[in-house]
Amino acid sequence: MISFRNHKKTNISFDPGLTIIWGENGSGKTSILEAIHSLSFGKSFRTNNKRDLIKKGDEGFYLKGDFKSKNNAKNTVSLSQDIKGNKKITINQKTIKKRKELFGLNNVVVFSPEEEEITKGSPSIRRNYFDKMFSICSSIYLEKLLSYNKIIKQRNTLLKTEKNTKKKEKELDIWDEPLSNCGMGLWLHREKLMKQFIGFFIKVVQRFDKNLLLDINYNLKIRKKEEHINAIKNSRLEDIKKGYTSFGPHRDDVLFRWDKKKIKNHGSQGEHKLFLALLKISEHLFISKKTEKTPIFLIDDMFANLDKERSKKLLRFVETFKNKNKEKSQTIITTTNIINIKENGLFSEYKNIKKYHLVENGTA
Ligand SMILES: Nc1ncnc2c1ncn2[C@@H]1O[C@H](COP(=O)(O)OP(=O)(O)OP(=O)(O)O)[C@@H](O)[C@H]1O
Numbered sequence: 001m002i003s004f005r006n007h008k009k010t011n012i013s014f015d016p017g018l019t020i021i022w023g024e025n026g027s028g029k030t031s032i033l034e035a036i037h038s039l040s041f042g043k044s045f046r047t048n049n050k051r052d053l054i055k056k057g058d059e060g061f062y063l064k065g066d067f068k069s070k071n072n073a074k075n076t077v078s079l080s081q082d083i084k085g086n087k088k089i090t091i092n093q094k095t096i097k098k099r100k101e102l103f104g105l106n107n108v109v110v111f112s113p114e115e116e117e118i119t120k121g122s123p124s125i126r127r128n129y130f131d132k133m134f135s136i137c138s139s140i141y142l143e144k145l146l147s148y149n150k151i152i153k154q155r156n157t158l159l160k161t162e163k164n165t166k167k168k169e170k171e172l173d174i175w176d177e178p179l180s181n182c183g184m185g186l187w188l189h190r191e192k193l194m195k196q197f198i199g200f201f202i203k204v205v206q207r208f209d210k211n212l213l214l215d216i217n218y219n220l221k222i223r224k225k226e227e228h229i230n231a232i233k234n235s236r237l238e239d240i241k242k243g244y245t246s247f248g249p250h251r252d253d254v255l256f257r258w259d260k261k262k263i264k265n266h267g268s269q270g271e272h273k274l275f276l277a278l279l280k281i282s283e284h285l286f287i288s289k290k291t292e293k294t295p296i297f298l299i300d301d302m303f304a305n306l307d308k309e310r311s312k313k314l315l316r317f318v319e320t321f322k323n324k325n326k327e328k329s330q331t332i333i334t335t336t337n338i339i340n341i342k343e344n345g346l347f348s349e350y351k352n353i354k355k356y357h358l359v360e361n362g363t364a
């Protein structure tokens with residue numbers, strides 16, 4: 001990592017099993033996970049603006065990661081951006097045009113306080129969460145999503161900008177068919193993957209604690225193209241008034257419930273965190289199964305918002321997961337309190353534990 005967040009120049013190697021990064025608030029722990037995520041996904045999980053990532057006062061950042069999979073396949077990914085906005089992503093020294101070419105190559109699952117918005121925030125955050133996961137697992141899903149979003153963008157531009165009412169109506173007529181074709185295709189694919197994901201989630205919750213009653217609810221209201229076309233036609237007046245397309249898969253919500261009640265409105269901090277943890281474990285299993293590659297588990301600030309007993313139970317639970325070859329997945333954990341881990345005798349399942357103490361300015 002060069003000139004990335006508070007890191008001037010940091011070079012870290014990670015244990016194939018467990019690496020613990022510890023240090024004070026602001027020492028640069030989350031930034032390290034952010035760098036790994038950026039190399040995996042071409043994007044941070046904390047900001048959409050890459051300029052935020054450039055170390056204050058510097059001209060640009062540079063990240064490079066060497067990834068090695070279990071069958072010894074290696075790949076090197078680099079990502080850089082300067083203050084003028086010039087960006088570059090390479091895979092094995094070859095520049096790629098779009099960041100989607102990275103998807104699925106080196107998967108990661110992030111469990112961090114930033115992700116808490118998934119259970120607490122608006123429907124769009126949950127939608128993006130599942131869209132990202134499903135896109136990593138299926139390039140077909142990604143293509144469907146991109147085509148659909150393109151149509152929505154074009155239709156919304158038409159809704160907003162065309163002043164001539166007759167012309168607008170005529171052009172909207174033309175959009176109905178492709179919109180419902182793409183929309184219905186995306187919906188049915190999303191439903192299929194969601195069902196599979198929910199299956200993983202229910203098993204994970206059961207295994208963690210039989211007495212917990214958590215569920216995820218996703219229901220398609222329509223499943224036929226004709227019904228979709230009718231619905232688009234019915235909401236046309238409203239769309240024209242609002243200036244955007246108000247009906248379709250881009251408006252979906254996924255319901256998360258704890259004891260049959262919406263966690264968004266009822267959950268305590270600890271319940272939110274536990275729900276998210278179980279969601280993330282399910283995500284890890286789902287991506288492993290779908291891509292046949294075990295993602296790297298990035299766990300940020302593990303102990304925040306969880307009591308000691310729950311933290312212990314959760315970490316022990318994470319420890320029990322092994323991949324197809326009965327190996328533990330690579331896990332990188334950050335914490336401000338290394339003593340916690342020692343005292344509780346955690347991570348006995350790992351052969352080696354690598355520890356990094358971050359001092360200042362990101363030096364490990
Ligand atoms: N672009 C930037 N340039 C310089 N410093 C930055 C930049 N962006 C963030 N920082 C600073 O980098 C430091 C490290 O942030 P980071 O979130 O990685 O810390 P952390 O170790 O995870 O802390 P915490 O324990 O509080 O979560 C912070 O002090 C933050 O203010």
Ligand SMILES: [Mg+2]
Binds near residue numbers: 029030
């Ligand atoms: Mg942090």
